[in-house]
Amino acid sequence: MKHDYLRRIRIISVSVLFLALLSSCNMPRRDAQSTPSGAALYTAAAQTVAAQLLQSTLFPATATQLANPTEATMAPPVPTATEIPPTVTNTAVPPTPTPLPCDRVRFVKDITYPDNSVVDPGATFTKTWRLQNAGACTWSPQYALVFIAGEPMGTPASISLPKYVAPGEIVDVSVTLTAPSAGGTYKGEYKLRNASNGIFGIGENNQSFYVQIKVPIQTGVVFDFLAKASAAEWKSGTGTTFETAITFNNADDDPNGTAKIKEGVPLENGSTSSKVLLTYPKRVNNGFIAGTYPAYTVQNGDHFRARVGFMLTGGSCGSGKVKFRLNVVVDGNLTTLQTWDKTCSGDLLAVDVNLSSLRGKTVQFMLAVLANGSETDDWAIWSSPRIEHP
Numbered sequence: 001m002k003h004d005y006l007r008r009i010r011i012i013s014v015s016v017l018f019l020a021l022l023s024s025c026n027m028p029r030r031d032a033q034s035t036p037s038g039a040a041l042y043t044a045a046a047q048t049v050a051a052q053l054l055q056s057t058l059f060p061a062t063a064t065q066l067a068n069p070t071e072a073t074m075a076p077p078v079p080t081a082t083e084i085p086p087t088v089t090n091t092a093v094p095p096t097p098t099p100l101p102c103d104r105v106r107f108v109k110d111i112t113y114p115d116n117s118v119v120d121p122g123a124t125f126t127k128t129w130r131l132q133n134a135g136a137c138t139w140s141p142q143y144a145l146v147f148i149a150g151e152p153m154g155t156p157a158s159i160s161l162p163k164y165v166a167p168g169e170i171v172d173v174s175v176t177l178t179a180p181s182a183g184g185t186y187k188g189e190y191k192l193r194n195a196s197n198g199i200f201g202i203g204e205n206n207q208s209f210y211v212q213i214k215v216p217i218q219t220g221v222v223f224d225f226l227a228k229a230s231a232a233e234w235k236s237g238t239g240t241t242f243e244t245a246i247t248f249n250n251a252d253d254d255p256n257g258t259a260k261i262k263e264g265v266p267l268e269n270g271s272t273s274s275k276v277l278l279t280y281p282k283r284v285n286n287g288f289i290a291g292t293y294p295a296y297t298v299q300n301g302d303h304f305r306a307r308v309g310f311m312l313t314g315g316s317c318g319s320g321k322v323k324f325r326l327n328v329v330v331d332g333n334l335t336t337l338q339t340w341d342k343t344c345s346g347d348l349l350a351v352d353v354n355l356s357s358l359r360g361k362t363v364q365f366m367l368a369v370l371a372n373g374s375e376t377d378d379w380a381i382w383s384s385p386r387i388e389h390p
Contacts, residue, residue, distance in 0.1 A: 013174035042092035100167075103200040105192060107209050111172055119213045127211040128174040131192075135200075135229060139165040142195040145173050148208050151186040151280035153177040158193065175211075182360070182369040183217025183389075199327040218389055223296050224384035225306075226261065226275055232291035232367075234259040236282040244282070245291065257282040257289035266312040267381065269348050277382040278311060283323065287375050290368035292329065299389055300359040306385035308340060309375075316343035318377030326353060327366035334366070341372065348383060355387065 111128035125359055133139055143165075144158040154177055165171045179185055189208035191201040201207050234246035236257035256265040258280040265273050308324045310317040325338045326390040338353050365387075369380040 021309060042217050047081055055124070059124045059299050065382075071380065074304055080381055100136040102132070102135050102137040102141075103139075103192070103198065103199075104133075104204075105200065105209070106132040106134035107134055107202050108170060112174075113211060113213060114202060116185070119215055121181045121183065121215050121218060123179045124176060125179065125213075126174055126176045128172050129209055130172050131139045131209070132170045133165045133167050134203075136167055137166065137194075139171070139192070141197060145175060146199065148189045148191050148199075150188040150210065151180065153179065153186065153188055153211075155188060155190075156234075161192075165209050166374075177211065179213060179215050180297045180362070181215075182299040183215050184299070184360070185212065185214050185312060187212040198320045217299060220388060221385035221386045222299070222302065224292075224294065225365075225382065226277055226282050228293055229291065232259075234289065236287065236289045236293045238282060238284055238287055242290075246283045248291075252278075252280070254280075255283045257287065259291055262311065262381070265313075267348065267383070268310045268317045268344055268346055270346075270385045273311075273381070273383065276311070277367070277385060279367065279370050279380050279382065281371045281378055281380070282321060283375050284371075285374055286371055288368060288370040290327070290366050292364050292366045294302045295362050296387070297356040297362045298355050298387075300356050301389055302335075302355040302359070302386050302388075303390075304353040304355055304365070305351065305388055306350040307350050307383040308342055309381060309383070310342075311343045311379040311381045313377070313379060315380060317379065319374070320344040320377040320379060321374075322380045323370040323372055323379050324349075324351070324380065325368040325370065326351075327368055328358065329364040329366060330358070330361060342380070344377070 008186050054366050058131045069092050089243070107131040111130050113119070113125060113127050126315070139161055141160050144159045145161070146158050147155040155175055159173070159175055161171060161173065163171065171241065175189070175190070187210055189210045191208050192201050199206075202209060230248050234248055235242045235244060236246055237243035244256045246254075246257055250258055252258055252260075258278060260278050261275055262278045263275045264272065265276065267273055269278070279289050279291070282313055304326060310320045321343045322341075324342055326337045326339075328335050337355075338351070339350055340349055342349055365383065367382060369378070
């Protein structure tokens with residue numbers, strides 16, 4: 001390729017030299033003011049062509065110049081100054097972070113008895129929450145779990161935290177509770193108390209954390225007065241005044257009255273009993289005997305049912321005449337639910353009391369028998385006294 005290039009240079013050089021000699025031989029003489037002849041013009045044109053041939057050989061045109069000869073001969077554009085965008089300065093002041101309060105709780109999860117766990121009536125259980133110290137102060141064992149609202153289920157007044165808990169740390173907090181006896185859904189709410197007796201809870205709104213359980217609703221006999229008779233508090237007296245404490249299953253002829261279970265005894269209707277509760281009032285005119293039973297939480301739909309009458313002695317119930325009475329103690333106040341007058345008539349009286357007006361309340365029932373005048377032959381019995389839920 002290099003040899004071809006040199007060969008072309010030599011050819012062009014010879015051509016130019018030949019044209020120059022030819023033009024010099026044929027050029028007419030003229031003075032400085034004369035007009036060039038046609039031969040001179042021809043010679044100049046030949047020189048120009050030769051120069052262009054030489055230039056095109058040494059400096060070949062680019063594809064752009066060949067395609068756009070006019071643009072190829074134009075001077076390149078003068079670059080303009082690039083505009084530099086102005087520097088934007090962020091003058092906004094970042095917000096000042098809100099400082100954490102000293103005491104705050106974050107609920108992590110339920111460790112035991114998650115919401116709506118089923119717990120048997122009267123069962124003892126331990127509820128445990130996992131909590132995080134979301135405040136700025138360390139919790140000490142002087143901090144405590146406290147009950148706030150709802151169903152307490154036997155919650156102690158307070159339960160101290162088990163250890164020191166630094167900000168960000170986690171602790172498990174537990175409380176031992178007793179499920180109510182009646183069926184239903186029960187919820188107890190709690191918070192923490194600091195060493196200065198300040199109460200605090202979850203998040204900015206100090207919300208409580210809680211336990212929520214379901215106690216299944218019992219059916220059939222839910223409270224048996226015969227089975228629980230020995231746990232009742234028995235007393236006797238005169239008129240409306242309690243005077244003497246009675247030991248359960250005492251003697252039949254105790255002058256202060258008798259409270260005991262009898263079995264296989266004849267009844268006024270001619271039948272022989274299985275188990276019955278004998279409640280003979282104090283052996284004075286207008287004497288009485290009463291037994292106050294352990295607490296029970298009434299369910300909606302509960303009914304008190306029994307048959308009442310007299311036990312026979314010597315084949316007869318004589319002149320027995322009493323008042324059977326169902327009382328209830330609510331918040332320390334004694335109320336009579338119903339009274340039944342009974343004489344020895346040869347029949348047992350079936351009684352049925354709807355307790356729904358007491359639903360949800362924890363109460364103590366009292367079985368009482370009052371002598372209606374003389375206490376003679378008042379061998380009063382309760383047959384199958386019970387609370388039933390359909």
